[in-house]
Amino acid sequence: MKLDGLIDSGLKEVGPRLSLVGLLPNLALFGLIASLLASGAPQAAPDLAKLWAAAKDPGGGEALLMVAALLALALVLHPLQLSLVRLLEGYWGNAPGARDLARLATARQARRRDALVKALGYEGGGQPDAPTRQRMQASAAALIQRYPSADRLMPTALGNVLRAAEDRPQRAYGLDGVVIWPRLFPLLPESMRSLLSDARNQMDVTLRFAAVFFLAALVCGALLWRHPPWLGLALISLMLARLSYRAGVQAAIAYGNVVEVAFDLYRFSLYPALHLALPNDLDSERKLNAEVSTFLRQRVMPNYAYTHPPPPKPG
Structure with missing residues:
Protein backbone atom coordinates (compact mmCIF):
# COMPACT_ATOMS: atom_id res chain seq x y z
CA MET A 1 0.00 0.00 0.00
CA LYS A 2 1.32 3.46 -0.87
CA LEU A 3 2.12 6.04 1.77
CA ASP A 4 -0.82 8.31 0.90
CA GLY A 5 -3.20 5.37 1.19
CA LEU A 6 -1.79 4.43 4.56
CA ILE A 7 -2.20 7.97 5.85
CA ASP A 8 -5.76 8.20 4.51
CA SER A 9 -6.71 4.96 6.23
CA GLY A 10 -5.07 6.16 9.43
CA LEU A 11 -7.03 9.42 9.36
CA LYS A 12 -10.30 7.49 9.08
CA GLU A 13 -9.56 5.62 12.27
CA VAL A 14 -9.32 8.76 14.45
CA GLY A 15 -11.66 11.65 15.10
CA PRO A 16 -11.66 14.72 12.87
CA ARG A 17 -10.28 16.96 15.64
CA LEU A 18 -7.38 14.59 16.32
CA SER A 19 -6.71 14.37 12.58
CA LEU A 20 -6.71 18.12 12.12
CA VAL A 21 -4.98 19.28 15.29
CA GLY A 22 -2.73 16.31 15.95
CA LEU A 23 -1.82 14.49 12.77
CA LEU A 24 -1.38 17.28 10.22
CA PRO A 25 1.17 19.34 12.19
CA ASN A 26 3.04 16.19 13.20
CA LEU A 27 3.05 15.06 9.57
CA ALA A 28 4.65 18.36 8.55
CA LEU A 29 7.38 17.99 11.18
CA PHE A 30 7.99 14.31 10.37
CA GLY A 31 8.13 15.14 6.69
CA LEU A 32 10.77 17.82 7.24
CA ILE A 33 12.96 15.58 9.39
CA ALA A 34 12.63 12.66 6.99
CA SER A 35 13.42 14.88 4.01
CA LEU A 36 16.55 16.31 5.62
CA LEU A 37 17.82 12.89 6.63
CA ALA A 38 17.02 11.36 3.24
CA SER A 39 18.87 14.20 1.47
CA GLY A 40 22.10 13.47 3.34
CA ALA A 41 22.00 15.77 6.38
CA PRO A 42 23.67 16.19 8.79
CA GLN A 43 26.81 14.50 7.41
CA ALA A 44 26.62 16.43 4.13
CA ALA A 45 24.75 19.35 2.65
CA PRO A 46 21.24 18.34 1.51
CA ASP A 47 21.24 16.80 -1.95
CA LEU A 48 17.95 17.11 -3.82
CA ALA A 49 18.86 14.17 -6.06
CA LYS A 50 19.10 11.90 -3.01
CA LEU A 51 15.80 13.25 -1.71
CA TRP A 52 14.08 12.61 -5.05
CA ALA A 53 15.43 9.06 -5.17
CA ALA A 54 14.17 8.36 -1.66
CA ALA A 55 10.77 9.87 -2.44
CA LYS A 56 10.26 7.64 -5.47
CA ASP A 57 10.64 4.45 -3.43
CA PRO A 58 9.93 5.06 0.27
CA GLY A 59 9.34 1.37 1.02
CA GLY A 60 6.12 -0.16 2.34
CA GLY A 61 7.53 -1.13 5.72
CA GLU A 62 8.99 2.30 6.33
CA ALA A 63 5.73 3.96 5.31
CA LEU A 64 3.72 1.73 7.65
CA LEU A 65 6.14 2.48 10.48
CA MET A 66 5.84 6.20 9.80
CA VAL A 67 2.02 6.10 9.92
CA ALA A 68 2.08 4.10 13.15
CA ALA A 69 4.54 6.55 14.70
CA LEU A 70 2.42 9.50 13.60
CA LEU A 71 -0.73 8.01 15.12
CA ALA A 72 1.05 7.16 18.36
CA LEU A 73 2.60 10.61 18.65
CA ALA A 74 -0.73 12.30 17.90
CA LEU A 75 -2.49 10.27 20.58
CA VAL A 76 0.23 11.00 23.15
CA LEU A 77 0.42 14.73 22.43
CA HIS A 78 -3.30 15.40 21.95
CA PRO A 79 -4.07 15.76 25.69
CA LEU A 80 -1.24 18.32 25.88
CA GLN A 81 -2.95 20.72 23.47
CA LEU A 82 -4.48 22.67 26.36
CA SER A 83 -1.05 22.95 27.98
CA LEU A 84 0.38 24.28 24.71
CA VAL A 85 -2.37 26.90 24.45
CA ARG A 86 -1.83 27.97 28.05
CA LEU A 87 1.90 28.26 27.43
CA LEU A 88 1.26 30.49 24.42
CA GLU A 89 -1.24 32.48 26.48
CA GLY A 90 1.52 33.41 28.93
CA TYR A 91 1.03 31.05 31.88
CA TRP A 92 4.73 30.53 32.49
CA GLY A 93 4.87 29.57 36.14
CA ASN A 94 6.47 31.26 39.14
CA ALA A 95 10.15 30.56 38.53
CA PRO A 96 12.21 33.77 38.93
CA GLY A 97 13.20 33.93 35.26
CA ALA A 98 9.65 33.19 34.12
CA ARG A 99 8.23 35.91 36.37
CA ASP A 100 10.70 38.48 35.05
CA LEU A 101 9.94 37.54 31.44
CA ALA A 102 6.19 37.69 32.11
CA ARG A 103 6.54 41.12 33.71
CA LEU A 104 8.45 42.52 30.73
CA ALA A 105 6.04 40.96 28.21
CA THR A 106 3.02 42.24 30.13
CA ALA A 107 4.47 45.75 30.15
CA ARG A 108 4.84 45.53 26.37
CA GLN A 109 1.21 44.47 26.04
CA ALA A 110 0.18 47.34 28.33
CA ARG A 111 1.91 49.83 26.03
CA ARG A 112 -0.01 48.44 23.07
CA ARG A 113 -3.27 48.65 24.98
CA ASP A 114 -2.52 52.22 26.05
CA ALA A 115 -1.91 53.15 22.41
CA LEU A 116 -5.41 51.93 21.52
CA VAL A 117 -6.92 53.81 24.46
CA LYS A 118 -5.13 56.95 23.36
CA ALA A 119 -6.43 56.51 19.81
CA LEU A 120 -9.98 56.65 21.17
CA GLY A 121 -9.52 60.26 22.22
CA TYR A 122 -10.24 63.23 20.00
CA GLU A 123 -8.57 66.53 20.73
CA GLY A 124 -9.76 68.55 17.72
CA GLY A 125 -12.59 71.05 17.76
CA GLY A 126 -16.04 70.13 16.51
CA GLN A 127 -17.00 66.75 15.14
CA PRO A 128 -14.23 64.39 13.91
CA ASP A 129 -14.07 63.81 10.19
CA ALA A 130 -14.90 60.44 8.62
CA PRO A 131 -11.33 59.01 8.61
CA THR A 132 -10.91 59.98 12.26
CA ARG A 133 -14.22 58.35 13.21
CA GLN A 134 -13.23 55.17 11.37
CA ARG A 135 -9.89 55.11 13.16
CA MET A 136 -11.57 55.59 16.52
CA GLN A 137 -14.10 52.84 15.78
CA ALA A 138 -11.35 50.46 14.71
CA SER A 139 -9.41 51.22 17.89
CA ALA A 140 -12.52 50.64 20.01
CA ALA A 141 -13.20 47.29 18.31
CA ALA A 142 -9.57 46.21 18.71
CA LEU A 143 -9.59 47.20 22.37
CA ILE A 144 -12.73 45.17 23.06
CA GLN A 145 -11.60 42.09 21.13
CA ARG A 146 -7.91 42.06 22.02
CA TYR A 147 -7.54 43.30 25.59
CA PRO A 148 -9.15 42.80 29.00
CA SER A 149 -9.08 45.48 31.66
CA ALA A 150 -5.66 46.92 32.53
CA ASP A 151 -5.42 44.92 35.77
CA ARG A 152 -5.97 41.60 33.98
CA LEU A 153 -3.40 41.86 31.20
CA MET A 154 -1.51 38.76 30.10
CA PRO A 155 2.05 38.61 28.70
CA THR A 156 1.01 37.57 25.17
CA ALA A 157 -1.41 38.69 22.50
CA LEU A 158 -3.13 35.30 22.55
CA GLY A 159 -3.58 35.41 26.31
CA ASN A 160 -5.14 38.86 26.16
CA VAL A 161 -7.53 37.90 23.35
CA LEU A 162 -8.80 34.87 25.25
CA ARG A 163 -9.01 36.74 28.54
CA ALA A 164 -10.95 39.55 26.85
CA ALA A 165 -13.41 36.92 25.59
CA GLU A 166 -13.73 35.58 29.14
CA ASP A 167 -14.51 39.05 30.49
CA ARG A 168 -17.11 40.21 27.97
CA PRO A 169 -20.02 38.19 29.49
CA GLN A 170 -19.13 39.71 32.86
CA ARG A 171 -19.28 43.25 31.54
CA ALA A 172 -22.47 42.69 29.59
CA TYR A 173 -24.53 40.43 31.86
CA GLY A 174 -22.67 39.99 35.14
CA LEU A 175 -21.79 36.37 34.27
CA ASP A 176 -18.37 35.00 35.15
CA GLY A 177 -17.46 33.55 31.76
CA VAL A 178 -14.93 31.03 33.09
CA VAL A 179 -17.30 29.67 35.74
CA ILE A 180 -20.49 29.70 33.67
CA TRP A 181 -19.16 28.35 30.36
CA PRO A 182 -18.93 24.66 31.46
CA ARG A 183 -22.55 24.93 32.65
CA LEU A 184 -23.81 26.70 29.54
CA PHE A 185 -22.06 24.56 26.93
CA PRO A 186 -24.12 21.36 27.55
CA LEU A 187 -27.30 23.40 27.02
CA LEU A 188 -26.31 24.71 23.60
CA PRO A 189 -27.98 23.34 20.46
CA GLU A 190 -25.95 21.20 18.11
CA SER A 191 -25.68 23.96 15.50
CA MET A 192 -24.01 26.27 18.03
CA ARG A 193 -21.69 23.52 19.23
CA SER A 194 -20.65 22.87 15.65
CA LEU A 195 -19.72 26.53 15.16
CA LEU A 196 -17.75 26.50 18.40
CA SER A 197 -15.96 23.30 17.45
CA ASP A 198 -14.95 24.66 14.05
CA ALA A 199 -13.67 27.90 15.56
CA ARG A 200 -11.77 26.08 18.32
CA ASN A 201 -10.21 23.62 15.87
CA GLN A 202 -9.05 26.49 13.67
CA MET A 203 -7.39 28.16 16.64
CA ASP A 204 -5.79 24.97 17.91
CA VAL A 205 -4.40 23.84 14.56
CA THR A 206 -2.78 27.21 13.81
CA LEU A 207 -1.23 27.32 17.28
CA ARG A 208 0.00 23.73 16.89
CA PHE A 209 1.59 24.69 13.59
CA ALA A 210 3.28 27.64 15.33
CA ALA A 211 4.86 25.21 17.77
CA VAL A 212 5.74 22.75 14.99
CA PHE A 213 7.43 25.42 12.88
CA PHE A 214 9.41 26.57 15.92
CA LEU A 215 10.56 22.98 16.50
CA ALA A 216 11.35 22.74 12.79
CA ALA A 217 13.64 25.74 13.13
CA LEU A 218 15.48 23.99 15.95
CA VAL A 219 15.73 20.79 13.91
CA CYS A 220 17.08 22.66 10.90
CA GLY A 221 19.61 24.41 13.09
CA ALA A 222 20.75 21.12 14.61
CA LEU A 223 21.03 19.24 11.31
CA LEU A 224 22.30 22.03 9.07
CA TRP A 225 24.60 24.16 11.23
CA ARG A 226 27.62 22.77 9.38
CA HIS A 227 26.10 23.85 6.06
CA PRO A 228 25.47 27.62 6.44
CA PRO A 229 23.70 28.20 3.09
CA TRP A 230 20.97 25.79 4.17
CA LEU A 231 20.38 27.52 7.50
CA GLY A 232 17.92 29.70 5.62
CA LEU A 233 15.46 26.84 6.22
CA ALA A 234 15.66 27.60 9.94
CA LEU A 235 14.90 31.27 9.30
CA ILE A 236 11.99 30.35 7.04
CA SER A 237 10.64 28.05 9.75
CA LEU A 238 10.83 30.86 12.31
CA MET A 239 8.95 33.18 9.95
CA LEU A 240 6.28 30.52 9.43
CA ALA A 241 6.06 30.04 13.20
CA ARG A 242 5.42 33.75 13.65
CA LEU A 243 2.83 33.81 10.88
CA SER A 244 1.09 30.76 12.36
CA TYR A 245 1.00 32.37 15.78
CA ARG A 246 -0.51 35.55 14.37
CA ALA A 247 -3.07 33.44 12.51
CA GLY A 248 -3.78 31.69 15.80
CA VAL A 249 -4.46 35.04 17.48
CA GLN A 250 -6.91 35.94 14.71
CA ALA A 251 -8.56 32.53 15.07
CA ALA A 252 -8.79 33.13 18.83
CA ILE A 253 -10.61 36.41 18.16
CA ALA A 254 -13.08 34.53 15.97
CA TYR A 255 -13.51 31.82 18.62
CA GLY A 256 -14.09 34.44 21.32
CA ASN A 257 -16.73 36.09 19.17
CA VAL A 258 -18.59 32.79 18.76
CA VAL A 259 -18.43 32.21 22.53
CA GLU A 260 -19.85 35.70 23.04
CA VAL A 261 -22.70 34.91 20.64
CA ALA A 262 -23.44 31.75 22.63
CA PHE A 263 -23.84 33.85 25.79
CA ASP A 264 -25.94 36.43 23.97
CA LEU A 265 -28.39 33.91 22.53
CA TYR A 266 -28.54 31.05 25.02
CA ARG A 267 -27.74 32.40 28.50
CA PHE A 268 -31.44 32.23 29.39
CA SER A 269 -31.22 28.44 29.09
CA LEU A 270 -29.27 28.50 32.35
CA TYR A 271 -32.16 29.66 34.51
CA PRO A 272 -34.57 26.77 33.86
CA ALA A 273 -31.66 24.33 34.20
CA LEU A 274 -30.77 25.86 37.59
CA HIS A 275 -34.48 26.09 38.55
CA LEU A 276 -34.41 29.88 38.71
CA ALA A 277 -37.04 32.32 37.53
CA LEU A 278 -36.25 34.29 34.39
CA PRO A 279 -35.25 37.91 35.17
CA ASN A 280 -37.48 40.69 33.93
CA ASP A 281 -34.87 43.26 32.93
CA LEU A 282 -31.12 43.71 32.52
CA ASP A 283 -30.59 45.15 36.00
CA SER A 284 -32.29 42.22 37.72
CA ARG A 297 -17.29 29.96 41.92
CA GLN A 298 -16.97 30.20 45.72
CA ARG A 299 -20.05 28.37 47.04
CA VAL A 300 -21.20 31.52 48.81
CA MET A 301 -24.84 30.94 49.78
CA PRO A 302 -27.16 32.89 47.45
CA ASN A 303 -30.36 34.75 48.31
CA TYR A 304 -32.44 33.65 45.36
CA ALA A 305 -35.42 31.29 45.52
CA TYR A 306 -35.87 28.23 43.35
CA THR A 307 -38.66 27.94 40.80
CA HIS A 308 -39.55 24.34 40.03
CA PRO A 309 -41.59 23.26 37.03
CA PRO A 310 -45.03 21.82 37.80
CA PRO A 311 -45.13 18.05 38.23
CA PRO A 312 -46.27 16.10 35.19
CA LYS A 313 -49.93 15.31 35.05
CA PRO A 314 -50.85 11.68 35.72
CA GLY A 315 -51.34 9.64 32.58
Whole structure:
Protein backbone atom coordinates (compact mmCIF):
# COMPACT_ATOMS: atom_id res chain seq x y z
CA MET A 1 0.00 0.00 0.00
CA LYS A 2 1.32 3.46 -0.87
CA LEU A 3 2.12 6.04 1.77
CA ASP A 4 -0.82 8.31 0.90
CA GLY A 5 -3.20 5.37 1.19
CA LEU A 6 -1.79 4.43 4.56
CA ILE A 7 -2.20 7.97 5.85
CA ASP A 8 -5.76 8.20 4.51
CA SER A 9 -6.71 4.96 6.23
CA GLY A 10 -5.07 6.16 9.43
CA LEU A 11 -7.03 9.42 9.36
CA LYS A 12 -10.30 7.49 9.08
CA GLU A 13 -9.56 5.62 12.27
CA VAL A 14 -9.32 8.76 14.45
CA GLY A 15 -11.66 11.65 15.10
CA PRO A 16 -11.66 14.72 12.87
CA ARG A 17 -10.28 16.96 15.64
CA LEU A 18 -7.38 14.59 16.32
CA SER A 19 -6.71 14.37 12.58
CA LEU A 20 -6.71 18.12 12.12
CA VAL A 21 -4.98 19.28 15.29
CA GLY A 22 -2.73 16.31 15.95
CA LEU A 23 -1.82 14.49 12.77
CA LEU A 24 -1.38 17.28 10.22
CA PRO A 25 1.17 19.34 12.19
CA ASN A 26 3.04 16.19 13.20
CA LEU A 27 3.05 15.06 9.57
CA ALA A 28 4.65 18.36 8.55
CA LEU A 29 7.38 17.99 11.18
CA PHE A 30 7.99 14.31 10.37
CA GLY A 31 8.13 15.14 6.69
CA LEU A 32 10.77 17.82 7.24
CA ILE A 33 12.96 15.58 9.39
CA ALA A 34 12.63 12.66 6.99
CA SER A 35 13.42 14.88 4.01
CA LEU A 36 16.55 16.31 5.62
CA LEU A 37 17.82 12.89 6.63
CA ALA A 38 17.02 11.36 3.24
CA SER A 39 18.87 14.20 1.47
CA GLY A 40 22.10 13.47 3.34
CA ALA A 41 22.00 15.77 6.38
CA PRO A 42 23.67 16.19 8.79
CA GLN A 43 26.81 14.50 7.41
CA ALA A 44 26.62 16.43 4.13
CA ALA A 45 24.75 19.35 2.65
CA PRO A 46 21.24 18.34 1.51
CA ASP A 47 21.24 16.80 -1.95
CA LEU A 48 17.95 17.11 -3.82
CA ALA A 49 18.86 14.17 -6.06
CA LYS A 50 19.10 11.90 -3.01
CA LEU A 51 15.80 13.25 -1.71
CA TRP A 52 14.08 12.61 -5.05
CA ALA A 53 15.43 9.06 -5.17
CA ALA A 54 14.17 8.36 -1.66
CA ALA A 55 10.77 9.87 -2.44
CA LYS A 56 10.26 7.64 -5.47
CA ASP A 57 10.64 4.45 -3.43
CA PRO A 58 9.93 5.06 0.27
CA GLY A 59 9.34 1.37 1.02
CA GLY A 60 6.12 -0.16 2.34
CA GLY A 61 7.53 -1.13 5.72
CA GLU A 62 8.99 2.30 6.33
CA ALA A 63 5.73 3.96 5.31
CA LEU A 64 3.72 1.73 7.65
CA LEU A 65 6.14 2.48 10.48
CA MET A 66 5.84 6.20 9.80
CA VAL A 67 2.02 6.10 9.92
CA ALA A 68 2.08 4.10 13.15
CA ALA A 69 4.54 6.55 14.70
CA LEU A 70 2.42 9.50 13.60
CA LEU A 71 -0.73 8.01 15.12
CA ALA A 72 1.05 7.16 18.36
CA LEU A 73 2.60 10.61 18.65
CA ALA A 74 -0.73 12.30 17.90
CA LEU A 75 -2.49 10.27 20.58
CA VAL A 76 0.23 11.00 23.15
CA LEU A 77 0.42 14.73 22.43
CA HIS A 78 -3.30 15.40 21.95
CA PRO A 79 -4.07 15.76 25.69
CA LEU A 80 -1.24 18.32 25.88
CA GLN A 81 -2.95 20.72 23.47
CA LEU A 82 -4.48 22.67 26.36
CA SER A 83 -1.05 22.95 27.98
CA LEU A 84 0.38 24.28 24.71
CA VAL A 85 -2.37 26.90 24.45
CA ARG A 86 -1.83 27.97 28.05
CA LEU A 87 1.90 28.26 27.43
CA LEU A 88 1.26 30.49 24.42
CA GLU A 89 -1.24 32.48 26.48
CA GLY A 90 1.52 33.41 28.93
CA TYR A 91 1.03 31.05 31.88
CA TRP A 92 4.73 30.53 32.49
CA GLY A 93 4.87 29.57 36.14
CA ASN A 94 6.47 31.26 39.14
CA ALA A 95 10.15 30.56 38.53
CA PRO A 96 12.21 33.77 38.93
CA GLY A 97 13.20 33.93 35.26
CA ALA A 98 9.65 33.19 34.12
CA ARG A 99 8.23 35.91 36.37
CA ASP A 100 10.70 38.48 35.05
CA LEU A 101 9.94 37.54 31.44
CA ALA A 102 6.19 37.69 32.11
CA ARG A 103 6.54 41.12 33.71
CA LEU A 104 8.45 42.52 30.73
CA ALA A 105 6.04 40.96 28.21
CA THR A 106 3.02 42.24 30.13
CA ALA A 107 4.47 45.75 30.15
CA ARG A 108 4.84 45.53 26.37
CA GLN A 109 1.21 44.47 26.04
CA ALA A 110 0.18 47.34 28.33
CA ARG A 111 1.91 49.83 26.03
CA ARG A 112 -0.01 48.44 23.07
CA ARG A 113 -3.27 48.65 24.98
CA ASP A 114 -2.52 52.22 26.05
CA ALA A 115 -1.91 53.15 22.41
CA LEU A 116 -5.41 51.93 21.52
CA VAL A 117 -6.92 53.81 24.46
CA LYS A 118 -5.13 56.95 23.36
CA ALA A 119 -6.43 56.51 19.81
CA LEU A 120 -9.98 56.65 21.17
CA GLY A 121 -9.52 60.26 22.22
CA TYR A 122 -10.24 63.23 20.00
CA GLU A 123 -8.57 66.53 20.73
CA GLY A 124 -9.76 68.55 17.72
CA GLY A 125 -12.59 71.05 17.76
CA GLY A 126 -16.04 70.13 16.51
CA GLN A 127 -17.00 66.75 15.14
CA PRO A 128 -14.23 64.39 13.91
CA ASP A 129 -14.07 63.81 10.19
CA ALA A 130 -14.90 60.44 8.62
CA PRO A 131 -11.33 59.01 8.61
CA THR A 132 -10.91 59.98 12.26
CA ARG A 133 -14.22 58.35 13.21
CA GLN A 134 -13.23 55.17 11.37
CA ARG A 135 -9.89 55.11 13.16
CA MET A 136 -11.57 55.59 16.52
CA GLN A 137 -14.10 52.84 15.78
CA ALA A 138 -11.35 50.46 14.71
CA SER A 139 -9.41 51.22 17.89
CA ALA A 140 -12.52 50.64 20.01
CA ALA A 141 -13.20 47.29 18.31
CA ALA A 142 -9.57 46.21 18.71
CA LEU A 143 -9.59 47.20 22.37
CA ILE A 144 -12.73 45.17 23.06
CA GLN A 145 -11.60 42.09 21.13
CA ARG A 146 -7.91 42.06 22.02
CA TYR A 147 -7.54 43.30 25.59
CA PRO A 148 -9.15 42.80 29.00
CA SER A 149 -9.08 45.48 31.66
CA ALA A 150 -5.66 46.92 32.53
CA ASP A 151 -5.42 44.92 35.77
CA ARG A 152 -5.97 41.60 33.98
CA LEU A 153 -3.40 41.86 31.20
CA MET A 154 -1.51 38.76 30.10
CA PRO A 155 2.05 38.61 28.70
CA THR A 156 1.01 37.57 25.17
CA ALA A 157 -1.41 38.69 22.50
CA LEU A 158 -3.13 35.30 22.55
CA GLY A 159 -3.58 35.41 26.31
CA ASN A 160 -5.14 38.86 26.16
CA VAL A 161 -7.53 37.90 23.35
CA LEU A 162 -8.80 34.87 25.25
CA ARG A 163 -9.01 36.74 28.54
CA ALA A 164 -10.95 39.55 26.85
CA ALA A 165 -13.41 36.92 25.59
CA GLU A 166 -13.73 35.58 29.14
CA ASP A 167 -14.51 39.05 30.49
CA ARG A 168 -17.11 40.21 27.97
CA PRO A 169 -20.02 38.19 29.49
CA GLN A 170 -19.13 39.71 32.86
CA ARG A 171 -19.28 43.25 31.54
CA ALA A 172 -22.47 42.69 29.59
CA TYR A 173 -24.53 40.43 31.86
CA GLY A 174 -22.67 39.99 35.14
CA LEU A 175 -21.79 36.37 34.27
CA ASP A 176 -18.37 35.00 35.15
CA GLY A 177 -17.46 33.55 31.76
CA VAL A 178 -14.93 31.03 33.09
CA VAL A 179 -17.30 29.67 35.74
CA ILE A 180 -20.49 29.70 33.67
CA TRP A 181 -19.16 28.35 30.36
CA PRO A 182 -18.93 24.66 31.46
CA ARG A 183 -22.55 24.93 32.65
CA LEU A 184 -23.81 26.70 29.54
CA PHE A 185 -22.06 24.56 26.93
CA PRO A 186 -24.12 21.36 27.55
CA LEU A 187 -27.30 23.40 27.02
CA LEU A 188 -26.31 24.71 23.60
CA PRO A 189 -27.98 23.34 20.46
CA GLU A 190 -25.95 21.20 18.11
CA SER A 191 -25.68 23.96 15.50
CA MET A 192 -24.01 26.27 18.03
CA ARG A 193 -21.69 23.52 19.23
CA SER A 194 -20.65 22.87 15.65
CA LEU A 195 -19.72 26.53 15.16
CA LEU A 196 -17.75 26.50 18.40
CA SER A 197 -15.96 23.30 17.45
CA ASP A 198 -14.95 24.66 14.05
CA ALA A 199 -13.67 27.90 15.56
CA ARG A 200 -11.77 26.08 18.32
CA ASN A 201 -10.21 23.62 15.87
CA GLN A 202 -9.05 26.49 13.67
CA MET A 203 -7.39 28.16 16.64
CA ASP A 204 -5.79 24.97 17.91
CA VAL A 205 -4.40 23.84 14.56
CA THR A 206 -2.78 27.21 13.81
CA LEU A 207 -1.23 27.32 17.28
CA ARG A 208 0.00 23.73 16.89
CA PHE A 209 1.59 24.69 13.59
CA ALA A 210 3.28 27.64 15.33
CA ALA A 211 4.86 25.21 17.77
CA VAL A 212 5.74 22.75 14.99
CA PHE A 213 7.43 25.42 12.88
CA PHE A 214 9.41 26.57 15.92
CA LEU A 215 10.56 22.98 16.50
CA ALA A 216 11.35 22.74 12.79
CA ALA A 217 13.64 25.74 13.13
CA LEU A 218 15.48 23.99 15.95
CA VAL A 219 15.73 20.79 13.91
CA CYS A 220 17.08 22.66 10.90
CA GLY A 221 19.61 24.41 13.09
CA ALA A 222 20.75 21.12 14.61
CA LEU A 223 21.03 19.24 11.31
CA LEU A 224 22.30 22.03 9.07
CA TRP A 225 24.60 24.16 11.23
CA ARG A 226 27.62 22.77 9.38
CA HIS A 227 26.10 23.85 6.06
CA PRO A 228 25.47 27.62 6.44
CA PRO A 229 23.70 28.20 3.09
CA TRP A 230 20.97 25.79 4.17
CA LEU A 231 20.38 27.52 7.50
CA GLY A 232 17.92 29.70 5.62
CA LEU A 233 15.46 26.84 6.22
CA ALA A 234 15.66 27.60 9.94
CA LEU A 235 14.90 31.27 9.30
CA ILE A 236 11.99 30.35 7.04
CA SER A 237 10.64 28.05 9.75
CA LEU A 238 10.83 30.86 12.31
CA MET A 239 8.95 33.18 9.95
CA LEU A 240 6.28 30.52 9.43
CA ALA A 241 6.06 30.04 13.20
CA ARG A 242 5.42 33.75 13.65
CA LEU A 243 2.83 33.81 10.88
CA SER A 244 1.09 30.76 12.36
CA TYR A 245 1.00 32.37 15.78
CA ARG A 246 -0.51 35.55 14.37
CA ALA A 247 -3.07 33.44 12.51
CA GLY A 248 -3.78 31.69 15.80
CA VAL A 249 -4.46 35.04 17.48
CA GLN A 250 -6.91 35.94 14.71
CA ALA A 251 -8.56 32.53 15.07
CA ALA A 252 -8.79 33.13 18.83
CA ILE A 253 -10.61 36.41 18.16
CA ALA A 254 -13.08 34.53 15.97
CA TYR A 255 -13.51 31.82 18.62
CA GLY A 256 -14.09 34.44 21.32
CA ASN A 257 -16.73 36.09 19.17
CA VAL A 258 -18.59 32.79 18.76
CA VAL A 259 -18.43 32.21 22.53
CA GLU A 260 -19.85 35.70 23.04
CA VAL A 261 -22.70 34.91 20.64
CA ALA A 262 -23.44 31.75 22.63
CA PHE A 263 -23.84 33.85 25.79
CA ASP A 264 -25.94 36.43 23.97
CA LEU A 265 -28.39 33.91 22.53
CA TYR A 266 -28.54 31.05 25.02
CA ARG A 267 -27.74 32.40 28.50
CA PHE A 268 -31.44 32.23 29.39
CA SER A 269 -31.22 28.44 29.09
CA LEU A 270 -29.27 28.50 32.35
CA TYR A 271 -32.16 29.66 34.51
CA PRO A 272 -34.57 26.77 33.86
CA ALA A 273 -31.66 24.33 34.20
CA LEU A 274 -30.77 25.86 37.59
CA HIS A 275 -34.48 26.09 38.55
CA LEU A 276 -34.41 29.88 38.71
CA ALA A 277 -37.04 32.32 37.53
CA LEU A 278 -36.25 34.29 34.39
CA PRO A 279 -35.25 37.91 35.17
CA ASN A 280 -37.48 40.69 33.93
CA ASP A 281 -34.87 43.26 32.93
CA LEU A 282 -31.12 43.71 32.52
CA ASP A 283 -30.59 45.15 36.00
CA SER A 284 -32.29 42.22 37.72
CA GLU A 285 -30.47 39.83 35.36
CA ARG A 286 -27.07 41.27 36.26
CA LYS A 287 -27.87 41.07 39.97
CA LEU A 288 -29.03 37.46 39.70
CA ASN A 289 -26.07 36.51 37.51
CA ALA A 290 -23.66 37.97 40.03
CA GLU A 291 -25.18 35.79 42.77
CA VAL A 292 -25.15 32.69 40.55
CA SER A 293 -21.53 33.27 39.52
CA THR A 294 -20.40 33.85 43.10
CA PHE A 295 -22.18 30.73 44.32
CA LEU A 296 -20.77 28.51 41.56
CA ARG A 297 -17.29 29.96 41.92
CA GLN A 298 -16.97 30.20 45.72
CA ARG A 299 -20.05 28.37 47.04
CA VAL A 300 -21.20 31.52 48.81
CA MET A 301 -24.84 30.94 49.78
CA PRO A 302 -27.16 32.89 47.45
CA ASN A 303 -30.36 34.75 48.31
CA TYR A 304 -32.44 33.65 45.36
CA ALA A 305 -35.42 31.29 45.52
CA TYR A 306 -35.87 28.23 43.35
CA THR A 307 -38.66 27.94 40.80
CA HIS A 308 -39.55 24.34 40.03
CA PRO A 309 -41.59 23.26 37.03
CA PRO A 310 -45.03 21.82 37.80
CA PRO A 311 -45.13 18.05 38.23
CA PRO A 312 -46.27 16.10 35.19
CA LYS A 313 -49.93 15.31 35.05
CA PRO A 314 -50.85 11.68 35.72
CA GLY A 315 -51.34 9.64 32.58
